[in-house]
Amino acid sequence: MRERWARLLALASLPVVLVLALGFGWQQLQRGQSLASATDPELWRRLYPVHVASYMQGREHDIDTEHDRLAENPFRARAWAGLAFELEYNAPRAHYYAQIDQRNSLRTQERNQPAGCIHCHAAEAPALVAELGWDTLNAMSFNDIKTRVHHGSSCADCHQPGNMALTITRPALRNALQSQGIDPDNAAPEQMREYVCAQCHVEYFFSGDGNELVFPSENGLTLDNIEGFYDALGFSDWTHAQTGADLVKMQHPNYELHSQGPHAAAEVTCVDCHMPRVPFQGTQITDHWIRSPLQQVQQACMNCHRGEAERLAQRTLRIQQHTDDLLAADRVRTQRADGCLDRRPG
Ligand code: HEC
Ligand code: HEC
Ligand code: HEC
Ligand code: HEC
Ligand code: HEC
Incomplete structure (x- = not known):
């Protein structure tokens, strides 16, 4: 008798469980899909209020932090004579400002730049690549594309909406890894804690007439590897206006430099130092401010040192x-x- 009741009850509750499970699955899918197109970090606040607040600290803190690196060392403008960097070059600030600083820079205001510039400066970049195609986008100019981009960086730069797993969204890194024989879709979790940053914090150049954005890491990540790659291609960024020399200006090879250092050898990742676990709003999270680790040496370094x-x-x-x-x-x-x-x- 008891057994029969139990079986009946189980049978009766099955549809309820099914409906609940389907409903939950549907909701997750909806969330994933609606967030997949959410390039404004504010739209993630309902689901991840603490992480959005953590990220937005950079916006609040950096409102008035323009730091002129040309004034700091006047030789720089002369070294870059003829290159747009002679006009303006500042210290980087929080990810929130990535698009704002790019469009306000004299480098885009006074010189023509390729559309590939948005690859690392716009949350809309992956969607625009999907819509226009990689080659078409690269062949456009920054001025043509700038009306389509509004947010410098967002959660989907690094996360798969839905399960929030770390992901590579930028084509130039996928291409670079493939050129080295690495499968971008099968990286170990620790490796992803560097690849998410290596989407942008690397040396890059615009290749050929189609201005394709390329990371010159096919031969490896050392300075000699990169120089060898450029030499074989006969590539230079520009001809120096005073000396007539053909030169290359390295951009921000943070990933390449890190890969040669003692921390990478010990499998310490960018995230360990720049996004440590921190107490925030009554809980413990991965810090999403993403700034200089010297602002919080205790959290960033002293777990290991x-x-x-x-x-x-x-x-x-x-x-x-x-x-x-x-x-x-x-x-x-x-x-x-x-x-x-x-x-x-x-
Ligand atoms: C491969 C990714 C990538 C591409 C492509 C890229 N940037 Fe950046 N940009 C960065 C990163 C990372 C920083 C911050 C690091 C730094 O400044 O050292 C940055 C910083 C900047 C800054 C703020 C600091 C400064 O230099 O004054 C400006 C402005 C800027 N980029 C403009 C541009 C322009 C213009 C282009 C196209 C010619 C471009 N970026 C292409 C990744 C990129
Ligand atoms: C530059 C890359 C990057 C961006 C942009 C980013 N995250 Fe993360 N996020 C990470 C990393 C790295 C971790 C640690 C996860 C790991 O190591 O597996 C993480 C972890 C998380 C977690 C898991 C809980 C935790 O604290 O570890 C949540 C939730 C999260 N992020 C939400 C967000 C939201 C919301 C945004 C947008 C405001 C965002 N992230 C933007 C890199 C990023
Ligand atoms: C989609 C491109 C992109 C990704 C992904 C990215 N960054 Fe950045 N990052 C930038 C740009 C662009 C800037 C400069 C913004 C500006 O100055 O306006 C920047 C600035 C920074 C700064 C300087 C902030 C400050 O306040 O001085 C640090 C540190 C940094 N990024 C670390 C990281 C780390 C660590 C990761 C990976 C977890 C990462 N970034 C992922 C593009 C990116
Ligand atoms: C062992 C800790 C550690 C690791 C690992 C690490 N960094 Fe840093 N990073 C630092 C320190 C310390 C600074 C200097 C900050 C300062 O001077 O205020 C810095 C500075 C930076 C800056 C700012 C540069 C500027 O011009 O102001 C960027 C961007 C950056 N790191 C990105 C990265 C990326 C991307 C990775 C991984 C490829 C990485 N870092 C790995 C500790 C680390
Ligand atoms: C996840 C662990 C970890 C974190 C976080 C970490 N380190 Fe390290 N650090 C190491 C290891 C491991 C070594 C290499 C020790 C060796 O090879 O003898 C090292 C080496 C160093 C060295 C010596 C480098 C040399 O040339 O000899 C310095 C300086 C250093 N770390 C500073 C820092 C600073 C500053 C931070 C925070 C911004 C930091 N570390 C964060 C693990 C870490």
Whole structure:
């Protein structure tokens, strides 16, 4: 008797469970689909209020943080004579500003630029590639495409809507990985914590008459690999206006540089330092502000390093200073009292 009742009850509740499951599945699908086209991070707030608030800290904090890197070192404008960078070059700021800063820069205001510029500066880029096709988009100009882009970066740059798994949305990285024989769809989770950033934080160039955006990493990620790739192609970014030399300007090879360092060797990823776990609004999350780790050395570094956070920060600043000194030829020259390394005329 008991058994019969139990069976009846199970049978009776089956449709209910089915309806609930289908409903839930449908809802997830709907969420995924509606968010897939949601290029405005604000539209993700209903489902992920804490993460959107975390991301938007960059907007609030960086409102007045233009940092002129040409004024900081006047030699830069001269080094880039004839290249758009001679007009304006600033320190980067929060991802929220990626499109705003691009369209306001004198580099796009006063010089023609290719549409490929939006690849890393617009949440709409993947949808526009799907709509127009990669080759058509690349062949357009920035001025033609800029009315179609509104948000610098959004959640779907790095996440699959629906299950929020990390994902590669940018074609130039997919192409670069494939050219190295790597399958972009089968990366390990740890590797994805670098690939999401390597979609944008890399050296790039515009190839051929069709201005295709390409990452020059086919031969590997070292400076020699990249230089060799450019030499074989006979590529240069521009001809220097004062010396007539054909030159390449490396952009922001954060991924390539990181890959050569001690942290990558120890499998420490970009996310470990730039998006550490932090307490925020009463819970623990992956930090979505995405900024300098030196602003929170305790959270960003001290899970792995022992000793005092302040000492590690000072050590990092010393390494930066050393690199700056190597770059600043003038400073090196004045440090060489005998001047024997300075063979420049005058
Ligand atoms: C492969 C991705 C990528 C492409 C393509 C790209 N950018 Fe960027 N851009 C970045 C990243 C990453 C930063 C921030 C890092 C940095 O500035 O060091 C940045 C920073 C900037 C900035 C702010 C800092 C500065 O340099 O003044 C401007 C403006 C900018 N880019 C304009 C452009 C223009 C114009 C183009 C096309 C010629 C372009 N970007 C193409 C990734 C890209
Ligand atoms: C630049 C890439 C990037 C962007 C843009 C980004 N995320 Fe993330 N997000 C990550 C990474 C990396 C993790 C850690 C997940 C991992 O390692 O598996 C993460 C984790 C999460 C998680 C899981 C919970 C947690 O705290 O770890 C949620 C939810 C999330 N992100 C929501 C968002 C939302 C909402 C936005 C848009 C406001 C967004 N993300 C934008 C990279 C990104
Ligand atoms: C879709 C392209 C894109 C992706 C993906 C991306 N970035 Fe960026 N990132 C940019 C651009 C563009 C800027 C410069 C925005 C500006 O200055 O207006 C930037 C700026 C930054 C800055 C400087 C912020 C500051 O306040 O100084 C850091 C740090 C950074 N990104 C780290 C990362 C890390 C780490 C990842 C991966 C988890 C990542 N980014 C993924 C394009 C991207
Ligand atoms: C071991 C920690 C660590 C790892 C791993 C790491 N970074 Fe950084 N990153 C730093 C520190 C420290 C700075 C310097 C911040 C400062 O000077 O305020 C920095 C600076 C930056 C900047 C700002 C540069 C500028 O011009 O202001 C960007 C962008 C960036 N990193 C991106 C990345 C990306 C992308 C990866 C992975 C490929 C990565 N970082 C891996 C610690 C790290
Ligand atoms: C996930 C773990 C992890 C995180 C997070 C991390 N590190 Fe490291 N760090 C390491 C490991 C592992 C090494 C390599 C140790 C070795 O090879 O002896 C290292 C090495 C270093 C070195 C020595 C580099 C050299 O040339 O000898 C410095 C400096 C350093 N880290 C600074 C930092 C700073 C600053 C941060 C935060 C922005 C940070 N680390 C975050 C694990 C980490």
